[in-house]
Amino acid sequence: xxxxxxxxxxxxxxxxxxxxxxxxxxxxxxxxVTTKIFLEREKMQQQEKNxxxxxxxxxxxxxxxxxxVLVGEISNPSYGMGFEAGYLLGATDKxxxxxxxxxxxxxxxxxARGNTHPNCTVxxxxxxxxxxxxxxxxxxxxx
Numbered sequence: 001x002x003x004x005x006x007x008x009x010x011x012x013x014x015x016x017x018x019x020x021x022x023x024x025x026x027x028x029x030x031x032x033v034t035t036k037i038f039l040e041r042e043k044m045q046q047q048e049k050n051x052x053x054x055x056x057x058x059x060x061x062x063x064x065x066x067x068x069v070l071v072g073e074i075s076n077p078s079y080g081m082g083f084e085a086g087y088l089l090g091a092t093d094k095x096x097x098x099x100x101x102x103x104x105x106x107x108x109x110x111x112a113r114g115n116t117h118p119n120c121t122v123x124x125x126x127x128x129x130x131x132x133x134x135x136x137x138x139x140x141x142x143x
Contacts, residue, residue, distance in 0.1 A: 072099070
């Protein structure tokens, strides 16, 4: 399964270690994470350094539409992630999975935590390792 993994790119990247663990879990289940490059800021900046904002938007939208599902680690708010999830839920029939650390509940908008859209699943965790079983049950294993 192709997964568009969303997490803060330009803002608060304090959840980067969790993001790397999550991507590792998804890959260990046999999924292809199309946005893995964003885990490494230097590689991302190198790839995008000559792109205009419009070209970056077009590339992001292309990756969104090519993915089977969006998995977003929303423990730290991001306008981009909100747009990506909202776009998919409003313009497509694709699934969106939003996960976040329970410790960050006060930082996460009710629009995300309380989302009841039929194509959206929200899951809060105490420890990122809890996500392995959640992903296995909600995405399955491809390997």
